[in-house]
Amino acid sequence: MIGSLWALIWNGYREARRNRVTVVVAAFALVLLFSTQLAMEVTVMTFDRVNTDVGLGSMSLMLVFLAIFLSSALVPREIERRTIFMVVSKPISRGLYLVGRLGGNMLTLAILTVVMSLVFAAELVLLRSPVTQPIIAAIIALYFELLVLSCLGFFFSSFSGQTVAAVVVSGLFFAGHLSGDIYRHASRSDVQLVQWVGKAIYYALPNLDRLDLKVQAAYASPVAWSDLGASIVYALAYSIALMIGTVVIFERRDFR
């Protein structure tokens, strides 16, 4: 089973690499180059802060975009092209297939995150800006945000088309960053029902805000490893719950 799982994971990474997904690293390097030039022109005292914010922001934007569209398109495309027939008909469970495909996605994103982080770190060193603990924590948190988004993509694409899944997950990305606000505003209401609905939405939506540490990184405000650990555990639990749901739906699906 481990051999089959690794074969699927490696195949997923190979697919992304051969479809030239790695071009995103080059795009990131270009963005960094131009943004640094701009930051040097317009800032005097806050150069490190702007540089960190732009670097992490552009890394986050590109990787989130990639995570949403890779995960939302993967399974529907396999079904549409019927490549799935020759994989699912092998003696592997559909759950293993999904976990393998998710693993391939996450391996691709991990490699991209590491390479982009190294490019970003090289830029910081060249510009004599510090590579701080919050920057490292923000990058680790970003990776787990990508995991949650990928699982959302797999979940919605297990019963809908790739466009619908991508649009819904994009919406959930924004909603997930606002779920704390929804909770706070609902708590202030005098109406009990509004409070309940607000809480229900808060617990149902992924709380992506707790995985967003860009502000702490920009202001070099240290992040407690225990807090980061708790956020990672939350992201893992949410992702596992989503994948269980995905497998249950996918097991019942007919491939006509």
Add this chain to the structure above:
Amino acid sequence: MSKTYRLGFFLNKNVLALQGLELVIEPGQIFGLLGPNGAGKSTTIKILMNLVRPSSGTVRIFGTEAAKREARSQVGFLPENPMPYEYLSGEEFVRLAGKLLGLSGQALDTRVKEVIGAVEMSNAAKLQVRRYSKGMVQRIALAQALINKPRLLILDEPTSGLDPLGRRLMRDIILEQRSQGTTVLFCTHIISDAETLCDRLAVLVAGKKVQEGKVSELLSSQVPVLEVAVEGLSKEQLSSVGVNHELKQEISERLWVRVTDQDLQAFIGATQRLQGRVTRIQPIRFTLEDLFMNALQQAETKVGGTFS
């Protein structure tokens, strides 16, 4: 087993793809599923490969429920119009199939070379699948189906889209697999393939089995038919002979008529009474195509499943 697809936004349209199909395939034989488009052939195969779940009934492969992974470990499967991952080379794709079947190391390497050689793709094995022609894709897909030395080989329309050389190779491989003791189940709407290859076949029409048996038995069980040339009679006169017959064609005042062996003497007598002459009688060889067309007529349908 039966399968009903539920379609439409509210899932309120039913397509009865299979209706009470019962099949037993003995080990070591080549079993053909023959039928027009929409007959349920591919649905049957997809149920066997756990790609589609039956609405009712059970399916077993060598005694194990088809939905279980152990059942599929003994099966090689070539889907209709196979689509391997186009970013992989042919060899990489076959290797991936081997790994998913639990092969590894030296055994996998050796087997990959063997099956790629068997489908005559050694020269193109390192090319990406996206550069393959349709016939090459079919060959590499067959190679992945053979990688685990399957006890049961399931082929969905294996010769469709192949050139004569490719069809010949596919037939040779199927026959070779049988000689090695592999059971082969394949579905096709190409009648000559079924006639050439099958030990036994079932004809499906609109999700129902309408014929099943050994090819030779099915053909010999048909009523012998004779083709008779009649001269000196018009079509209208012929229609009043009072004996069962089927007018096939009219060529330069000669009417070609089909009658059964049983009705022949009565037909000749009636023709002579109307001042006509029977100038030629020849037996008709009953083919699988005739059997197929008869089955379609009996089922009063040509294509598609049953909708409700």
